[in-house]
Amino acid sequence: xxxxxxxxxxPGIQGLLVGYPGSGAVLSTLAQTLLRGDSPLSVxxxxxxxxxxxxxxxxAFCTGSHAAAARHTGPEIAARVDAVLANGPEAAGDPRxxxxxxxxxxxxxxxxxxxxxxxxxxxxxxxxxxxxxxxVLIAAAFCMYNRYVDGLATVAxxxxxxxxxxxxxxxxxGYVRG
Amino acid sequence: xxxxxxxxxxPGIQGLLVGYPGSGAVLSTLAQTLLRGDSPLSVxxxxxxxxxxxxxxxxAFCTGSHAAAARHTGPEIAARVDAVLANGPEAAGDPRxxxxxxxxxxxxxxxxxxxxxxxxxxxxxxxxxxxxxxxVLIAAAFCMYNRYVDGLATVAxxxxxxxxxxxxxxxxxGYVRG
Numbered sequence: 001x002x003x004x005x006x007x008x009x010x011p012g013i014q015g016l017l018v019g020y021p022g023s024g025a026v027l028s029t030l031a032q033t034l035l036r037g038d039s040p041l042s043v044x045x046x047x048x049x050x051x052x053x054x055x056x057x058x059x060a061f062c063t064g065s066h067a068a069a070a071r072h073t074g075p076e077i078a079a080r081v082d083a084v085l086a087n088g089p090e091a092a093g094d095p096r097x098x099x100x101x102x103x104x105x106x107x108x109x110x111x112x113x114x115x116x117x118x119x120x121x122x123x124x125x126x127x128x129x130x131x132x133x134x135x136v137l138i139a140a141a142f143c144m145y146n147r148y149v150d151g152l153a154t155v156a157x158x159x160x161x162x163x164x165x166x167x168x169x170x171x172x173x174g175y176v177r178g
Numbered sequence: 179x180x181x182x183x184x185x186x187x188x189p190g191i192q193g194l195l196v197g198y199p200g201s202g203a204v205l206s207t208l209a210q211t212l213l214r215g216d217s218p219l220s221v222x223x224x225x226x227x228x229x230x231x232x233x234x235x236x237x238a239f240c241t242g243s244h245a246a247a248a249r250h251t252g253p254e255i256a257a258r259v260d261a262v263l264a265n266g267p268e269a270a271g272d273p274r275x276x277x278x279x280x281x282x283x284x285x286x287x288x289x290x291x292x293x294x295x296x297x298x299x300x301x302x303x304x305x306x307x308x309x310x311x312x313x314v315l316i317a318a319a320f321c322m323y324n325r326y327v328d329g330l331a332t333v334a335x336x337x338x339x340x341x342x343x344x345x346x347x348x349x350x351x352g353y354v355r356g
Contacts, residue, residue, distance in 0.1 A: 003297050003314075004307040020311055026211045030204045038200055057289040111235040111324045113331035119181050129182040133194075136181075136329045137201055144322035146289045151314045153291035 003152045011155045011162075012061030013145060027145070031175040034141055039134045044070050044077040045097055046138055047170075048084060049104050053139045055085050056108045059146035061156035068167020096125040100135045107139035181330045189333045189340075190239030191323060205323070209353040212319055217312045222248050222255040223275055224316055225348075226262060227282050231317045233263050234286045237324035239334035246345020274303040278313045285317035 006015030017024035035046045047070035054062035067085060071078035083091035089101035099122040106114045114136065122132055149156075157163070184193030195202035213224045225248035232240035245263060249256035261269035267279035277300040284292045292314065300310055327334075335341070 003292060004311045016311075020308075020315075022216055023208075023211055023315055026204070026208045030201075030208060033201055033204045059289055107325050107329045111237055111321070111328050114181060114329050130198075133182045133198055133330065137198075137326055140322045140325035140329060143289070143325055144318045147285050147318035147321055148315055150289050151285045151292050151318060152311065 002154050006154065011157050012065065013149045013154070015154060016148065016152065027148075028175045028177075030141060031145075034134070034138050036174045040128065040131050041100075041134050044073040044080075045100075046134070047073070048077075048081055048092075048097070049101065049135060049138050050142050051081060052084060052089075052101050053104050053108045053142040054146055056105055057143065057146040057150075059142075059150050059156075060158075061149050061154065062142060062146050064156070064160060064163035065166045065170065068163040069170035070167075072167045072171035096122070096127055096131075099125040100127060100131065103132065103135050104139035107136055108143055180332050184332065189335050190243065191327050191332070193332060194326065194330065205326075206353045206355075208319060209323075212312070212316050214352045218306065218309050219278075219312050222251040222258075223278075224312070225251070226255075226259055226270075226275070227279065227313060227316050228320050229259060230262060230267075230279050231282050231286045231320040232324055234283055235321065235324040235328075237320075237328050237334075238336075239327050239332065240320060240324050242334070242338060242341035243344045243348065246341040247348035248345075250345045250349035274300070274305055274309075277303040278305060278309065281310065281313050282317035285314055286321055 002015070006019045008015075010018055013027075017028060035050065036043060039046065047066050051063055051066035051070060054066060063085070067081050070081045080092060083093070084101065089098045089105070092098045092101060099118070103114050103118050103122055106118055119132060180193070184197045186193075188196055195206060213228065214221060217224065219227075225244050229241055229244035229248060232244060241263070245259050248259045258270060261271070262279065267276045267283070270276045270279060277296070281292050281296050281300055284296055297310060300313075
């Protein structure tokens with residue numbers, strides 16, 4: 001049972017965004033900016049970074065929903081998401097994305113400078129300042145969303161299928177409702 | 179040296195907010211909403227929660243700037259901030275704030291439900307749903323800001339006095355410039 005009252009039919013962060021609309025609006029705008037706004041990283045790559053960080057943090061709701069959102073951007077992406085979540089960054093099949101997923105994992109693991117080794121590997125694979133910046137900020141933001149969702153003990157549907165509809169909606173409409 | 183190019187005269191998050199203005203605007207609005215917007219928690223209590231989480235995460239820039247912001251809200255607050263940062267939540271001199279600082283420390287430590295014990299202690303000390311919600315979200319948000327600032331290896335001025343001017347400005351003007 002969640003630690004605070006939320007609308008009962010809305011799992012995970014959904015109940016928090018609706019039940020606490022003042023912060024909810026800004027948190028939705030931040031997700032939209034980071035995952036759909038201007039960036040040299042593709043939407044599927046950004047959704048995969050979000051799902052990967054959430055997976056490292058063992059946040060079931062955020063992993064399920066962002067993995068589903070990434071999967072709904074295309075069949076070849078769906079295979080990549082499944083491979084990375086099962087087998088780690090090397091399974092991404094794209095050296096630059098692999099290197100950025102390692103950067104993201106370091107951000108999730110500790111409040112500390114990302115290692116020079118991980119930054120250099122990302123640069124060697126073609127990442128520029130903006131890609132490194134966006135990766136670190138997305139990873140940091142999911143360390144917030146994950147803690148918000150799990151810290152307040154919100155409900156995460158156990159079945160992977162429960163996230164499929166959410167993922168389709170996020171892939172099609174994004175994070176800010178018109 | 180920071181991992182990405184930032185305006186050289188701006189330490190900590192300041193260079194990131196200016197150098198990456200798309201995300202910077204939303205991150206500033208989020209700080210304004212959480213630390214200055216509608217909440218049953220006072221501004222000094224919220225700044226202290228931000229400084230305390232940053233201190234737990236050993237983020238020197240965020241600890242220094244938010245402790246300074248809290249201190250600039252009044253002399254009795256300054257003594258409380260110094261006592262909590264030196265000696266922990268029991269030194270807050272306010273049982274409800276002490277309990278909420280323990281909740282915040284749990285959020286900083288792990289992506290996991292805050293313990294029933296910590297939540298019950300906060301309720302026993304008079305905290306309602308909204309206070310618990312706001313505490314968890316502020317703590318989670320600083321787990322993001324701390325990782326953004328330190329992950330990208332931004333510069334944190336070593337001298338405590340360097341934060342005094344920042345704190346005065348944040349106390350007087352908040353996080354969104356007019």
